[in-house]
Each structure stands twice: as structure tokens, then as C-alpha cells.
Amino acid sequence: MTGLLGLAYWAETAIKLGVALVVIPTAALMLGYLFLLKMMAFMQSRLGPTDVGPYGSLQLIADAVKFLQKEDIHPAAADRRVFRAAPVVVLASSFLLFVVLPTGPDAVVENLDTGIFYAMAVSSLSVLGVLMAGWASANKYALLGGLRAAGQLIAYELPLILAVMGVVIQADSLNLQEIVRAQAEGEIFGFGLIGNPFILTQFIGFLIFMISAQAELTQTPFDMPVAETELVGGFHVEYTGFRFLLFFMAEVATAFAFSALATVMFLGGWWIPGFDFDAPILNVLGPVVMLAKILVVAFIIFWIRFTYPRLREDQLQKFAWKVLIPLSLANIVVTGIFKVVL
Amino acid sequence: MPQFPGLLKGLGVTARTAARTLFPKRGMRTLIPAPQQGSVTVQYPHEKEAPPDRARGVIALHEENCTACMLCSRSCPDWCIYIEGHKVKAPPRRAGGAVRSVNVVDRFDIDYALCMYCGICVEVCPFDALFWSPEYEYSEPHIADLLHDRIRLSEWMETVPAFEDYEPGSEQKVRQVPDFGPDDFAPARKLEADGARELASESDGARELASGAGS
Numbered sequence: 001m002t003g004l005l006g007l008a009y010w011a012e013t014a015i016k017l018g019v020a021l022v023v024i025p026t027a028a029l030m031l032g033y034l035f036l037l038k039m040m041a042f043m044q045s046r047l048g049p050t051d052v053g054p055y056g057s058l059q060l061i062a063d064a065v066k067f068l069q070k071e072d073i074h075p076a077a078a079d080r081r082v083f084r085a086a087p088v089v090v091l092a093s094s095f096l097l098f099v100v101l102p103t104g105p106d107a108v109v110e111n112l113d114t115g116i117f118y119a120m121a122v123s124s125l126s127v128l129g130v131l132m133a134g135w136a137s138a139n140k141y142a143l144l145g146g147l148r149a150a151g152q153l154i155a156y157e158l159p160l161i162l163a164v165m166g167v168v169i170q171a172d173s174l175n176l177q178e179i180v181r182a183q184a185e186g187e188i189f190g191f192g193l194i195g196n197p198f199i200l201t202q203f204i205g206f207l208i209f210m211i212s213a214q215a216e217l218t219q220t221p222f223d224m225p226v227a228e229t230e231l232v233g234g235f236h237v238e239y240t241g242f243r244f245l246l247f248f249m250a251e252v253a254t255a256f257a258f259s260a261l262a263t264v265m266f267l268g269g270w271w272i273p274g275f276d277f278d279a280p281i282l283n284v285l286g287p288v289v290m291l292a293k294i295l296v297v298a299f300i301i302f303w304i305r306f307t308y309p310r311l312r313e314d315q316l317q318k319f320a321w322k323v324l325i326p327l328s329l330a331n332i333v334v335t336g337i338f339k340v341v342l
Numbered sequence: 343m344p345q346f347p348g349l350l351k352g353l354g355v356t357a358r359t360a361a362r363t364l365f366p367k368r369g370m371r372t373l374i375p376a377p378q379q380g381s382v383t384v385q386y387p388h389e390k391e392a393p394p395d396r397a398r399g400v401i402a403l404h405e406e407n408c409t410a411c412m413l414c415s416r417s418c419p420d421w422c423i424y425i426e427g428h429k430v431k432a433p434p435r436r437a438g439g440a441v442r443s444v445n446v447v448d449r450f451d452i453d454y455a456l457c458m459y460c461g462i463c464v465e466v467c468p469f470d471a472l473f474w475s476p477e478y479e480y481s482e483p484h485i486a487d488l489l490h491d492r493i494r495l496s497e498w499m500e501t502v503p504a505f506e507d508y509e510p511g512s513e514q515k516v517r518q519v520p521d522f523g524p525d526d527f528a529p530a531r532k533l534e535a536d537g538a539r540e541l542a543s544e545s546d547g548a549r550e551l552a553s554g555a556g557s
Contacts, residue, residue, distance in 0.1 A: 039360060041363075041381070042359070042360040042363040042364050042377060042380075042381070043356040043357075043359050043360040043363075044359070045359060045362075045363050045380070045381050045382045045383075046363075046381050046382070046383050047377055047378070047381045047383040047385070050385070303353060303356065303357070304353070306356055307352045307353050307355070307356045308349070308352060
């Protein structure tokens with residue numbers, strides 16, 4: 001990868017770090033406000049926040065300030081060190097996800113050769129943090145939530161990765177930039193104007209990826225680890241103040257990152273039809289296009305969240321092992337055959 | 343296996359609700375978002391919700407009817423009703439009758455910091471002295487001020503609405519809201535003001551009346 005604007009490594013890293021520190025909380029705030037607060041309210045015939053800022057848009061910032069003011073409580077029986085580390089692990093997992101997300105030809109924090117592999121590996125770290133939180137809280141509800149998260153991992157992680165495999169086979173690369181390039185330079189039966197977004201050829205993969213991502217993000221049909229009505233919040237029952245805020249931010253930021261991954265792998269990423277793949281202007285326009293696509297994907301994620309009731313843990317296992325995994329395996333086989341034949 | 347048509351239908355329901363909330367206007371102005379009209383939200387401090395007549399907002403005391411029998415206080419799950427009373431002599435109801443002794447309430451407090459609005463006190467009162475009022479705005483900066491004394495509880499009486507019957511034939515069960523007319527029975531406090539002689543000590547009076555009410 002060439003240096004951005006010819007800067008020294010340290011300067012480039014500092015700029016990237018600054019941008020990431022602005023982008024990630026902003027992304028979490030945006031998704032939280034647009035979907036968690038406003039869209040959910042409208043879907044329930046409510047207004048949502050209206051008073052803080054224009055149309056209530058600063059509500060989440062006010063909430064964050066409120067959380068920061070709250071007392072930081074440790075349960076007496078808690079394993080204090082692990083208890084404190086858990087939300088940081090969860091948040092770190094979602095921060096690390098942002099490292100590989102490409103938003104333009106050069107606008108990427110680090111263009112790893114095994115980008116998608118890295119993303120999948122790092123995203124499952126959050127379950128470790130959840131398990132730590134559940135175990136260290138010394139609370140049976142929290143423990144149940146943590147164990148449910150760990151059990152859920154067995155169900156969704158495999159279809160998630162198998163769904164990605166189809167894309168990787170078709171794009172010939174694990175590098176996210178190369179996946180975008182494969183879509184940009186692809187053709188649909190000789191018609192190359194809009195490239196070949198993999199949602200067309202990998203539609204089953206897209207469905208499986210979205211369903212598994214829903215489980216990974218513990219969004220509602222698969223929110224058994226949180227399960228407010230039975231576990232009163234699951235792994236984060238005992239958390240207050242800014243540690244709870246970290247969990248909340250990680251949840252929404254990971255939703256954003258996964259929407260971005262889906263965008264990169266299935267919707268053509270940051271590339272705009274009609275532009276050269278390496279056109280420098282795409283470093284500016286790319287993030288905008290990317291954001292629009294991410295919002296569409298996130299809309300679907302939250303739409304599903306606000307519509308369906310919660311499944312049981314065993315129903316998710318049954319669904320994942322009996323439907324999603326065979327389907328994704330078949331998808332890989334068919335993709336491989338086409339790859340070899342064509 | 344999930345039922346796919348049903349799943350899609352569910353997505354349609356939430357999407358339609360969101361659309362109806364955000365774009366309630368019809369005709370030319372369909373695309374102007376107006377969630378204020380489309381939603382069912384009542385923006386409370388700015389506009390007030392009209393609670394139904396039977397809403398359990400606050401409990402009002404019709405003091406003239408109260409005999410300090412303590413039934414409400416004893417049946418309260420939270421022990422949030424405090425009653426003290428004493429007996430006074432009252433003139434006979436008709437000429438030639440015996441001198442009656444009636445109870446006067448000295449203290450009747452409800453601690454709304456403790457009250458859980460179960461309404462058992464209203465149910466058990468055999469003398470129609472307690473009523474539900476739909477009034478709900480009585481929050482206080484200090485928790486001690488949530489203890490409403492008999493003066494405050496009597497003031498709530500003005501907000502008790504006249505109830506409609508539940509349904510035809512239910513008239514027997516409906517408690518009538520007392521009118522404050524002159525023929526209201528036993529204005530005990532007025533008697534006391536006229537200088538009627540006090541009888542037993544306050545605690546004795548309360549206990550006797552409680553047993554009297556039970557028989």
C-alpha cells in the first residue's frame with residue numbers, strides 16, 4: 001500500500017487513529033439515533049426523543065454524559081479485574097473490526113492481505129468479553145447470558161464464515177480491497193456498467209451472512225444472551241455508568257462494522273459505477289457511497305430486530321445446523337463448480 | 343422451520359406502522375413528515391392526557407363519612423394510612439332518642455410515598471369515605487410532602503368524577519359520590535365545633551368503633 005499523501009509512517013498513523021476515533025463513536029451515535037431511537041419509535045407509533053437538540057438528535061450524547069456521571073459499582077463478589085476488563089475487550093473487538101474496512105482506494109486504516117479472515121477472527125473476540133462479563137459479575141443472570149452468548153457462537157460462527165467463503169472463492173482473494181475490485185471489474189453477462197455486486201451471484205450467501213450477523217450482533221430474533229425479559233439484560237446486568245456505556249457503544253459500533261462488511265462483500269463496497277477503480281476522487285466520494293449502503297444494510301438489521309420476537313437458544317442451534325450450514329456448504333460447492341467451469 | 347410468508351408479513355406490519363407514523367398526511371402533502379400527528383405519543387409537560395374517570399390517580403377522603411373505624415388502615419398492604427380519632431356526644435337522631443356517641447377523625451394521613459395504589463382501602467371502606475380520583479399531578483421535591491393529611495385528602499374530593507354505571511344492572515355495586523348537600527348525615531366535626539362534650543380517650547374510641555363497624 002502506498003503512503004497516504006506521501007506522509008511519514010507516524011504522521012499517517014496518527015491521522016488514521018484520529019479519524020478512527022472520530023468515525024467509530026459517530027457511527028455508533030448515528031445508528032443509535034436513526035434506528036434504535038427514531039425508527040423504533042416510529043415503528044411503534046411513538047415519537048422518540050424530540051427535545052434534546054434538533055429532532056432529539058443529541059439525545060444519545062446527553063445519555064452518554066448521564067452514564068459518565070453515574071457511580072461505578074462493582075458487585076461485592078465480583079472478580080474485579082476481569083469485571084473491569086470485559087467491556088474493554090468487547091469494545092476493542094469492535095474497534096479492531098474498523099481497521100480493515102475500506103472506504104476508498106487509499107482510505108483504509110490497514111489494507112491487510114487476509115482482511116476478511118482478520119475481520120471474522122476479531123469479531124468473535126467480543127464473545128470472549130461477554131463471557132468474561134458474565135462470569136466475573138458473580139450473578140446467575142449474567143452467567144446465563146454469558147453462557148448463552150458462548151453457546152450461540154457455536155451456532156452462528158460457522159455459517160457466517162461459510163457464507164463469506166463463497167465470496168472469497170468468487171473474488172479469488174481474502175483482501176477486502178480485492179473483493180471490491182472483483183465486484184467493480186466484474187461483468188453481468190458482458191454488461192459491466194455497474195460491475196458485478198456479489199449480492200447477485202451470492203444471494204444465498206448474503207442471506208446467510210445477514211442472518212448470522214444478526215446472531216453475532218445479538219439483535220432481536222437471536223438476542224438470547226441479552227434477553228431483557230428473562231435475564232434482565234444478561235451479561236451486562238451488573239454494569240453501571242460508563243462500563244455499560246462501553247457495552248452499548250460496542251453493540252452499535254459492531255452493527256455498523258458488520259453492515260460495512262456486508263456492503264464491501266455483497267453490495268460493491270465504495271466503488272461508484274463509471275469511475276476508475278483507482279481514481280483519487282473516490283477517496284472522498286467512496287466514504288459517502290459506503291455510508292449510504294451501510295445505512296441501508298443497518299436499516300435491514302434493525303428492521304428485523306424491531307419486528308420479530310426472540311427465539312429460544314435451541315431453536316437457533318437447530319436452525320443454524322440444519323438449515324444455514326447445509327445451505328452455505330451447498331453454496332460453496334455450487335460457487336466452486338461455477339468458478340472452475342466458467 | 344420458520345414460516346416465510348408470515349415473516350415477510352411481519353416486516354410489512356412494522357414498515358407500514360413506521361410509514362403511517364412518519365407520513366400521516368394524505369393527498370398532496372403525503373410526503374411531508376409529520377410524526378407529531380401520526381404518533382400516539384402525548385407530549386406530557388406540553389399537553390396533558392385526560393385520564394379515564396376511573397383512573398387510579400389519588401385517593402380522596404370524604405371526611406364527614408369517616409368513622410375512624412380503621413378498616414382501611416388495617417387492610418392496607420403497605421401500612422401507609424394513619425388514623426387517629428376520638429368520640430363525641432351527639433344529640434339523638436329523633437326526639438326522645440338516646441344521646442348518640444359518634445367518632446371524629448383527628449388525623450387521617452395517607453403516605454403516597456408508600457402507597458402502591460391497590461385500592462383495597464377504597465374497597466373495604468363501609469361508609470363510603472374513600473374515593474379514587476383520576477388526578478395524578480402531585481409530585482413533590484421532598485418525599486415527606488407526599489404524606490397527605492386529612493385537609494389535603496379532602497381537597498381531592500372535588501376532583502372525584504361522578505361515575506357512570508359499569509353496565510345495566512350494576513347500579514347496586516356502584517358507590518355513589520356523595521353530594522355535599524345539607525342532608526348529609528352525621529356532620530360530627532360540626533357538632534364538636536358547637537361544643538359537644540368529649541367522651542372516652544382517643545385510642546379507646548377508635549378501637550370501639552372499629553369493632554362496632556365489624557358487627
